[in-house]
Amino acid sequence: MAEVLYDTLAVIGCGLIGSSVIHAARGAGAVRRVTVSDTSDQVRERVSALGLADLVTSDPAEAVKDADLVLLAAPPLAIEGALAAAASGLKAGATVTDVGSVKGAIVEAFARVLPDGVHGVPGHPIAGTEQSGPDAGFAALFHGRWTILTPAERDDAPYRAAVERLTAFWMALGANVELMDAGHHDLVLAVTSHLPHLIAYNIVGTAADLEEVTQGEVIKYSAGGFRDFTRIAASDPIMWRDVFLANREAVLEILGRFTEDLQALSRAIRWGEGDKLEELFTRTRAIRRGVIDAGQEAPDPNWGRDRGR
Amino acid sequence: MAEVLYDTLAVIGCGLIGSSVIHAARGAGAVRRVTVSDTSDQVRERVSALGLADLVTSDPAEAVKDADLVLLAAPPLAIEGALAAAASGLKAGATVTDVGSVKGAIVEAFARVLPDGVHGVPGHPIAGTEQSGPDAGFAALFHGRWTILTPAERDDAPYRAAVERLTAFWMALGANVELMDAGHHDLVLAVTSHLPHLIAYNIVGTAADLEEVTQGEVIKYSAGGFRDFTRIAASDPIMWRDVFLANREAVLEILGRFTEDLQALSRAIRWGEGDKLEELFTRTRAIRRGVIDAGQEAPDPNWGRDRGR
Numbered sequence: 001m002a003e004v005l006y007d008t009l010a011v012i013g014c015g016l017i018g019s020s021v022i023h024a025a026r027g028a029g030a031v032r033r034v035t036v037s038d039t040s041d042q043v044r045e046r047v048s049a050l051g052l053a054d055l056v057t058s059d060p061a062e063a064v065k066d067a068d069l070v071l072l073a074a075p076p077l078a079i080e081g082a083l084a085a086a087a088s089g090l091k092a093g094a095t096v097t098d099v100g101s102v103k104g105a106i107v108e109a110f111a112r113v114l115p116d117g118v119h120g121v122p123g124h125p126i127a128g129t130e131q132s133g134p135d136a137g138f139a140a141l142f143h144g145r146w147t148i149l150t151p152a153e154r155d156d157a158p159y160r161a162a163v164e165r166l167t168a169f170w171m172a173l174g175a176n177v178e179l180m181d182a183g184h185h186d187l188v189l190a191v192t193s194h195l196p197h198l199i200a201y202n203i204v205g206t207a208a209d210l211e212e213v214t215q216g217e218v219i220k221y222s223a224g225g226f227r228d229f230t231r232i233a234a235s236d237p238i239m240w241r242d243v244f245l246a247n248r249e250a251v252l253e254i255l256g257r258f259t260e261d262l263q264a265l266s267r268a269i270r271w272g273e274g275d276k277l278e279e280l281f282t283r284t285r286a287i288r289r290g291v292i293d294a295g296q297e298a299p300d301p302n303w304g305r306d307r308g309r
Numbered sequence: 310m311a312e313v314l315y316d317t318l319a320v321i322g323c324g325l326i327g328s329s330v331i332h333a334a335r336g337a338g339a340v341r342r343v344t345v346s347d348t349s350d351q352v353r354e355r356v357s358a359l360g361l362a363d364l365v366t367s368d369p370a371e372a373v374k375d376a377d378l379v380l381l382a383a384p385p386l387a388i389e390g391a392l393a394a395a396a397s398g399l400k401a402g403a404t405v406t407d408v409g410s411v412k413g414a415i416v417e418a419f420a421r422v423l424p425d426g427v428h429g430v431p432g433h434p435i436a437g438t439e440q441s442g443p444d445a446g447f448a449a450l451f452h453g454r455w456t457i458l459t460p461a462e463r464d465d466a467p468y469r470a471a472v473e474r475l476t477a478f479w480m481a482l483g484a485n486v487e488l489m490d491a492g493h494h495d496l497v498l499a500v501t502s503h504l505p506h507l508i509a510y511n512i513v514g515t516a517a518d519l520e521e522v523t524q525g526e527v528i529k530y531s532a533g534g535f536r537d538f539t540r541i542a543a544s545d546p547i548m549w550r551d552v553f554l555a556n557r558e559a560v561l562e563i564l565g566r567f568t569e570d571l572q573a574l575s576r577a578i579r580w581g582e583g584d585k586l587e588e589l590f591t592r593t594r595a596i597r598r599g600v601i602d603a604g605q606e607a608p609d610p611n612w613g614r615d616r617g618r
Contacts, residue, residue: 126533191516193533204593206567207500217497219599224435224502227600228537234597237590244578258515269553281546284513288543290528291536
């Protein structure tokens with residue numbers, strides 16, 4: 001068993017990520033006690049039924065009362081409210097982190113709401129599946145994946161120690177950890193995650209709205225590439241709504257680039273410029289090689305989870 | 310063993326699809342003899358080394374000499390040339406088909422080049438991986454997938470029999486077969502395959518060109534959605550160049566719809582219209598359910614093939 005890093009872990013918002021952190025942290029022996037707070041009656045019932053927590057409550061302040069680590073795993077735009085509701089219960093010296101896909105907005109929320117004497121360290125595990133809810137969680141979700149922490153620019157020893165401990169926690173869960181500036185994080189993720197989701201949602205929507213091709217045909221012949229987009233476009237709607245709203249500027253910036261490139265590609269097709277198409281299609285192949293070499297195409301627990309249903 | 314449907318199968322252009330047809334047809338006992346013609350020295354060497362064919366040649370007319378089924382599996386824009394080169398060798402009563410992702414252009418090429426007394430039945434197995442070349446082929450590629458045939462509007466008995474035999478051939482290889490008008494095929498595939506590939510190529514290109522985010526970062530944090538696009542964007546560059554050029558009108562039509570929808574989505578993000586985002590993201594989830602229910606998310610042999618490299 002690994003070292004106990006936090007005596008009590010409080011998870012605020014217990015969906016796919018929150019429940020996976022609980023499974024992984026218990027499996028690694030990194031925590032002794034787990035409390036959960038969630039606004040949904042249904043989620044709390046499932047958390048209790050699954051035996052995920054020692055205490056399940058609708059009151060964030062009650063959940064965080066004895067917590068050494070508070071993990072905010074609600075949708076991005078719900079985090080500030082949850083934190084404000086929890087603030088009065090926070091223990092001095094506790095570390096507060098989150099798992100949201102947008103970090104700039106969380107840094108600002110932490111600055112507004114966190115009381116003194118509590119260490120706010122925003123975080124983001126880059127892992128997930130298109131499943132949602134506490135039943136979807138599993139311990140291996142973070143294995144070999146990256147977790148990015150975007151700590152404040154503080155150099156005092158207690159804060160540094162809090163960042164180090166949180167780093168050790170994610171490593172105990174199987175993740176690699178990287179520290180990054182929150183603004184840069186939001187730009188990188190706009191490229192590697194937010195735009196891909198936006199594009200996938202959009203293409204599935206376009207396909208569903210066509211008059212000349214039926215939805216049945218789209219589904220039947222989806223093996224030609226489309227079905228990969230349907231998987232991404234099945235991700236949690238509320239979470240992704242919040243991501244796009246919370247990271248609006250970076251998303252629109254990257255989307256602008258994408259649209260510009262797409263217009264050029266469209267023009268090359270219209271004018272039959274085969275050499276331009278071939279040049280791009282050859283160049284993109286090299287990136288794939290990089291993804292495979294970097295081990296980012298390692299077996300992923302979400303593959304197979306919806307197979308055969 | 311199933312019935313022998315064609316004594317000799319000639320495959321013109323032996324990459325992923327051509328070699329998979331050979332593996333599957335031999336495995337099913339649907340053919341007795343296989344000949345291969347390919348313009349590439351390297352491909353012919355590999356075909357010989359792999360023992361895929363009884364005759365390997367650079368001359369299409371030689372390959373088709375005794376063939377009862379001629380399967381054109383070269384890139385779309387190379388098909389007419391290959392067929393013209395083979396025409397003098399074609400046996401009376403033979404069936405000529407292809408596997409291209411665009412059918413209108415093939416119907417026209419067949420009309421221009423096919424001699425009388427030969428049955429041209431364009432076809433398209435909707436199956437593939439991002440791998441290319443004769444080493445990438447495997448027998449299970451067509452299992453549970455759809456093959457669309459777009460026969461000519463002819464009602465004579467010999468032609469009808471040729472279409473029926475080709476249907477039986479694809480079913481022997483494990484595929485489901487559907488007959489369709491060539492123009493409709495090209496529109497359906499523009500949605501379910503061509504646009505997804507175009508979008509994937511484009512987003513990977515956009516990501517590679519950013520100054521603020523390095524290629525290393527894009528690769529490292531690709532698990533957030535991007536890596537699925539890199540797989541699609543690793544597909545054969547020549548083949549896809551040809552697909553976009555050969556199906557220009559349908560691709561540009563569908564791309565226009567996509568871009569329009571994307572502008573609306575961009576506007577909703579800019580103006581913080583969360584309800585519009587949530588409505589779309591909820592609607593797209595239902596399509597995913599359809600893909601799974603239709604069995605189009607069945608275990609796919611290409612998954613895992615590049616894992617762990």
